Amino acid sequence: MRIKGKHDSGEVWVDGRPLDPADSQAVWNHSPTGFAWGYSGSGPAQLALALLLAAGCVPEVAVARHQNLKGAVVAGLKGDFDVEIDVRPDGTWGEPVDRSPRPVAEEECPNCRNGTVGLEGGRLVCRGECGNDFGKA
Numbered sequence: 470m471r472i473k474g475k476h477d478s479g480e481v482w483v484d485g486r487p488l489d490p491a492d493s494q495a496v497w498n499h500s501p502t503g504f505a506w507g508y509s510g511s512g513p514a515q516l517a518l519a520l521l522l523a524a525g526c527v528p529e530v531a532v533a534r535h536q537n538l539k540g541a542v543v544a545g546l547k548g549d550f551d552v553e554i555d556v557r558p559d560g561t562w563g564e565p566v567d568r569s570p571r572p573v574a575e576e577e578c579p580n581c582r583n584g585t586v587g588l589e590g591g592r593l594v595c596r597g598e599c600g601n602d603f604g605k606a
Contacts, residue, residue, distance in 0.1 A: 470524060471568070473551045474516075476580065479504045481516060483523050493519035496528045506546040513543040525558035534560035548580025548599055 473482045481488040481504050490503040493515055504519065505512025517539035521531035542554065542565055551570075555563035570579060578584045584597015593603040 470520075470556055471551070471553050472520065474504070474506060474546065474549065476507075476548045476550075479512070481519075483520070488516075488519055488523060490515055490519060493522055493531075496522065497532055506543050506550070507548075509540060509544045513539045517543045520556055521560060524556035526560050527558075530558075530560040538562060547601055 471484050474480065479502075488504070490500070494501070497518060498515075499518065500511040500515040503512065504516040506516055507513070514535060518531055518535040520543075521535055521538060522528070526534070538556070542552075542562065546552070549569070551568040552565040553568055554565040576586050578586050578595040578597050578599060578601065580601045581595060581597045581599035584595050584599070586593050586603065587596050588594075592605055595601045595603075
C-alpha cells in the first residue's frame with residue numbers, strides 16, 4: 470500500500486484515497502483529533518490502527534497488532550511523508566520504502582517549508598524548524 474501524509478493537516482491517503490479517522494475511531498478511539506505520526510502517542514496509534522483496518526485486518530487482529538505497527542513504522546515517519554509498505558490482513562507488514570521526493574541543496578524543505586536544505590557533513594539536512602536529515606548527498 471502507498472501511504473502519504475500531510476503534516477500540517479494530519480491528512481493521510483492510502484493508495485490515493487483519503488483515510489478517514491472515524492473508521493478506526495469506531496473500533497478504538499485513541500485520538501479524537503485524528504491522525505499524527507513521528508512520535509509514540511495517541512495520534513500515531515490511531516493511524517496504525519487505521520492502516521491495519523485499511524489492509525483488511527479484522528478489528529480483533531488490528532487492535533492486537535496496532536501498537537507494534539506504531540512503534541515499528543508510524544512513530545518513525547517525519548513531516549510530509551510518502552511510503553510504500555506491505556501491510557497484510559494477518560496484521561504483519563514489510564519494511565517501508567520511502568518514496569518522498571529527495572530535495573537538493575538550497576531547495577525549500579519539503580517537510581517544514583520553513584527552511585532550506587543544505588549540505589552538512591556530506592548529508593542533506595533541513596536548516597529550518599524540522600531539522601530533517603535526508604541522507605547522503
